[in-house]
Amino acid sequence: MRLRRFLLTACLAALPALATAPAAQAQGTIRIGMTAADIPLTNGQPDQGFEGNRFTGIPLFDSLTMWDLSSADRPSTVIPGLATEWRVDPNDRTRWIFTLRRGVRFHDGSEFNADAVVWNVRKVLDREAPHFDPRQVGVTATRMPTLRRAEKIDDYTVALFTSEPDSLLPINLTNLFMASPAQWDRHRAASPNAEAAWGAFAREPSGTGPFRVTRFVPRERLEMARFDGYWGEKARAERIVLLPIPEANARTAALLSNQVDWIEAPSPDAIPQLRSRGMTITSNAQPHVWPWQPCFAENSPLRDVRVRRAINLAIDREGLRTLLGGMMAVPVGTVPRGHPWFGNPSFNIRTDKAEARRLLAEAGYTPQRPLTLRVQISASGSGQMQPLSMNEFLQQDLKEVGVNVEFDVIEWNALFTNWRNGCQHASARGAHATNVSFAAMDPFFAMVRFWDSKMAPPVSNNWGHFNDPRFDAMIAEARNAFDPAERDAALARLHAAGVDEALFIWIAHDVAPRAMSPRIRGYVQPQSWFVDLRLPYIQ
Amino acid sequence: MFFYLIRRILYAIPIALAVGFVCFMLVQIAPGDPINAIVPADAPGDVVEQVRRDYGLDKPLPVQFGIWLLKVVQGDLGRSLATGRSVWSDLSSAIGNTLMLALVASAIGFILGCTLGGLAGTFRGSFIDRAAVGIAVAGVSVPHYWLGMVLVIIFSVQLNWLPAMGAGPGGSADWAWNWEHMQHLVLPAVTLAVIPMGIVTRTVRGIIAEIMNQEFVTALRGKGLTRIGIFIHVVKNAAPNALAVIGLQLGYLMGGSILVETVFSWPGTGLLLNNAIFQRDLPVLQGTILVLAMFFVALNLVVDLMQTALDPRIKRA
Numbered sequence: 001m002r003l004r005r006f007l008l009t010a011c012l013a014a015l016p017a018l019a020t021a022p023a024a025q026a027q028g029t030i031r032i033g034m035t036a037a038d039i040p041l042t043n044g045q046p047d048q049g050f051e052g053n054r055f056t057g058i059p060l061f062d063s064l065t066m067w068d069l070s071s072a073d074r075p076s077t078v079i080p081g082l083a084t085e086w087r088v089d090p091n092d093r094t095r096w097i098f099t100l101r102r103g104v105r106f107h108d109g110s111e112f113n114a115d116a117v118v119w120n121v122r123k124v125l126d127r128e129a130p131h132f133d134p135r136q137v138g139v140t141a142t143r144m145p146t147l148r149r150a151e152k153i154d155d156y157t158v159a160l161f162t163s164e165p166d167s168l169l170p171i172n173l174t175n176l177f178m179a180s181p182a183q184w185d186r187h188r189a190a191s192p193n194a195e196a197a198w199g200a201f202a203r204e205p206s207g208t209g210p211f212r213v214t215r216f217v218p219r220e221r222l223e224m225a226r227f228d229g230y231w232g233e234k235a236r237a238e239r240i241v242l243l244p245i246p247e248a249n250a251r252t253a254a255l256l257s258n259q260v261d262w263i264e265a266p267s268p269d270a271i272p273q274l275r276s277r278g279m280t281i282t283s284n285a286q287p288h289v290w291p292w293q294p295c296f297a298e299n300s301p302l303r304d305v306r307v308r309r310a311i312n313l314a315i316d317r318e319g320l321r322t323l324l325g326g327m328m329a330v331p332v333g334t335v336p337r338g339h340p341w342f343g344n345p346s347f348n349i350r351t352d353k354a355e356a357r358r359l360l361a362e363a364g365y366t367p368q369r370p371l372t373l374r375v376q377i378s379a380s381g382s383g384q385m386q387p388l389s390m391n392e393f394l395q396q397d398l399k400e401v402g403v404n405v406e407f408d409v410i411e412w413n414a415l416f417t418n419w420r421n422g423c424q425h426a427s428a429r430g431a432h433a434t435n436v437s438f439a440a441m442d443p444f445f446a447m448v449r450f451w452d453s454k455m456a457p458p459v460s461n462n463w464g465h466f467n468d469p470r471f472d473a474m475i476a477e478a479r480n481a482f483d484p485a486e487r488d489a490a491l492a493r494l495h496a497a498g499v500d501e502a503l504f505i506w507i508a509h510d511v512a513p514r515a516m517s518p519r520i521r522g523y524v525q526p527q528s529w530f531v532d533l534r535l536p537y538i539q
Numbered sequence: 540m541f542f543y544l545i546r547r548i549l550y551a552i553p554i555a556l557a558v559g560f561v562c563f564m565l566v567q568i569a570p571g572d573p574i575n576a577i578v579p580a581d582a583p584g585d586v587v588e589q590v591r592r593d594y595g596l597d598k599p600l601p602v603q604f605g606i607w608l609l610k611v612v613q614g615d616l617g618r619s620l621a622t623g624r625s626v627w628s629d630l631s632s633a634i635g636n637t638l639m640l641a642l643v644a645s646a647i648g649f650i651l652g653c654t655l656g657g658l659a660g661t662f663r664g665s666f667i668d669r670a671a672v673g674i675a676v677a678g679v680s681v682p683h684y685w686l687g688m689v690l691v692i693i694f695s696v697q698l699n700w701l702p703a704m705g706a707g708p709g710g711s712a713d714w715a716w717n718w719e720h721m722q723h724l725v726l727p728a729v730t731l732a733v734i735p736m737g738i739v740t741r742t743v744r745g746i747i748a749e750i751m752n753q754e755f756v757t758a759l760r761g762k763g764l765t766r767i768g769i770f771i772h773v774v775k776n777a778a779p780n781a782l783a784v785i786g787l788q789l790g791y792l793m794g795g796s797i798l799v800e801t802v803f804s805w806p807g808t809g810l811l812l813n814n815a816i817f818q819r820d821l822p823v824l825q826g827t828i829l830v831l832a833m834f835f836v837a838l839n840l841v842v843d844l845m846q847t848a849l850d851p852r853i854k855r856a
Binding site: 047137 | 570571586621624628629688691699703704705802804806810813814817
């Protein structure tokens with residue numbers, strides 16, 4: 001009797017502790033079904049687009065600046081990461097000074113310092129460096145086009161140099177992940193060349209991130225364990241297992257049969273079934289644009305701003321949202337209203353078919369002389385949502401205002417290639433617009449590469465050869481605005497001008513749907529392409 | 540027999556060359572650019588061109604083909620453009636996984652096909668015959684991926700009996716024949732088995748029907764042999780042809796399981812090829828097709844030799 005009372009008392013005493021325990025005791029293994037066909041590269045610069053950054057970049061490595069992924073209620077902003085502060089040199093605006101965080105260690109135990117930063121910049125920008133890796137250049141240099149080199153000032157201070165004054169550098173640097181030089185040196189000592197050393201590093205990577213790799217089976221799975229020596233807030237989950245499952249139905253079945261706890265991008269058709277089985281469906285505004293990008297070449301009807309505006313007005317985006325089971329956001333520009341870069345455009349993107357018809361008639365297109373547009377689209381592809389059904393919906397919508405749309409459906413890789421070639425290239429096959437979705441979390445990705453005349457093919461993604469000195473001047477102004485508020489104001493002016501000129505046909509923003517087991521707790525879906533894997537745990 | 544073997548092995552060389560060349564050219568003709576496996580689409584032109592030079596993709600096609608061929612002769616299938624990993628290391632694990640799947644599927648297809656075909660041939664015109672033929676026709680007609688999804692919905696999603704994807708509990712098939720691993724094998728193997736099952740059923744039915752009409756069967760009956768005894772004789776006569784069919788099916792399953800491997804996320808050659816096609820990963824594509832073609836050639840050779848061994852009437856010149 002006494003023993004029973006003692007046990008009862010002990011249990012009652014433990015209750016408050018259990019009630020407050022989740023954060024402290026939370027653990028378990030979260031198994032994630034990715035859309036990627038392979039494990040994103042673990043050499044410090046992931047491939048597979050931003051899904052790579054999401055799963056093997058941010059969790060395993062850190063960057064000097066990082067995205068704040070802690071809130072679902074506001075657009076993610078750049079915060080200190082491995083650098084605690086940064087400033088541009090007032091005497092030389094191509095020189096940035098970064099103060100590094102002290103006491104940070106890589107997973108292999110070596111110290112993170114200025115030498116490590118210089119080493120990581122050289123790995124992708126210095127072709128003479130012994131550890132230069134051409135494989136990592138493609139996914140790095142493209143995302144920080146003005147970065148040229150790094151120089152150590154002292155153990156915890158480093159200078160980064162750009163080719164021209166560029167206030168966007170701290171944002172771009174979220175893409176440069178810091179790999180451990182000591183770990184690479186160890187592999188190099190046992191490898192015949194630098195390429196093989198990087199291959200060995202990828203099998204046993206070492207970064208400073210909140211997770212470290214414990215098992216890597218190429219093409220099949222990556223297991224990560226919580227890194228208890230992490231400098232910041234430690235992960236709640238003990239382990240994360242990443243499984244590449246490129247087929248949407250296979251991902252859904254894997255979740256429903258309890259083989260995984262979380263899947264990326266469930267098919268919209270499967271969402272009711274997932275809900276009925278108690279799964280949690282999460283989504284949030286994402287810096288993503290699903291557009292038609294117009295061609296501004298001499299003979300393109302989309303050179304006329306009235307036509308571009310008319311098409312923007314002819315689209316029933318709410319209907320499209322219904323088609324997608326609610327899994328899209330209705331765009332009013334490249335960034336949403338309320339975003340620091342939104343500005344005050346006078347052109348209000350909405351559905352107004354009467355106004356669309358009026359503008360088309362003004363531009364000379366009538367039922368007797370209808371407008372015919374040719375658009376290059378893909379049947380599938382990363383970030384492309386449901387391209388065929390969405391485009392067919394648009395085709396029907398535009399028919400109502402007298403615009404005939406013909407599609408040139410090509411494979412995703414080919415569409416990508418053509419995107420780089422531009423609309424005047426033979427590969428465009430006379431298309432007046434192309435349908436490539438893109439990330440818009442960074443001003444360079446969101447606007448500069450499309451609207452800067454210097455970014456015309458083959459330099460970057462100004463596919464339509466848009467060329468307007470007003471926009472070039474606004475972009476230069478934004479790059480030269482080093483005060484964050486000034487820079488945001490300049491970007492807002494640029495964005496507003498882009499909306500007024502209807503430089504895209506803005507059709508949808510993805511909302512990054514995910515489905516997960518109700519056992520997953522603590523998950524926050526930020527307004528970003530990324531997630532903070534330190535937060536979720538499994539109950 | 541020895542010279543026949545040598546001659547068949549020598550035949551494989553021009554076949555390998557032709558396969559390599561056709562595959563190389565087909566990938567070049569297809570729209571899209573292998574450079575997309577290495578750099579994102581938003582890469583500036585100068586970076587793209589630099590990376591293209593680094594990987595030798597700027598060289599004329601005959602030079603690229605020559606370099607690849609030279610390496611292959613030395614046993615080096617190159618490195619994946621997408622991952623930088625050795626093609627051979629990825630391919631060897633993928634072949635292992637696919638071989639396991641194909642063997643189990645072939646065994647299921649062979650056993651079911653021989654049983655159904657044997658019954659149908661023996662009881663021609665009966666309900667059993669019609670049912671077996673119906674199953675065989677359905678087996679060769681039903682799309683793989685559709686059947687795979689139906690099986691997943693029933694056995695994984697609804698009943699929760701079997702896993703829906705993956706090759707094993709730890710990610711790899713590992714050739715571990717315990718129930719934990721075999722659970723992962725059941726659904727893809729059954730899905731893959733339906734086509735060989737259908738083909739073998741029809742083949743065996745035809746052969747058995749033909750043999751049953753031959754005089755030696757009448758003679759055996761006249762000698763008072765039991766039904767089972769006669770059946771064994773008939774099966775022995777039918778075996779070489781059935782074996783040839785299943786041998787070709789094994790080759791087909793090795794290369795033709797792209798859809799099934801994709802539906803079940805089975806990390807074999809089909810999934811590897813699928814990914815390589817979408818990424819324009821030239822070295823993986825070339826290496827995989829070459830090795831599969833050589834496997835097919837070798838398999839044909841083995842089947843020929845086994846047929847000869849089983850049926851002394853077949854003589855090789």
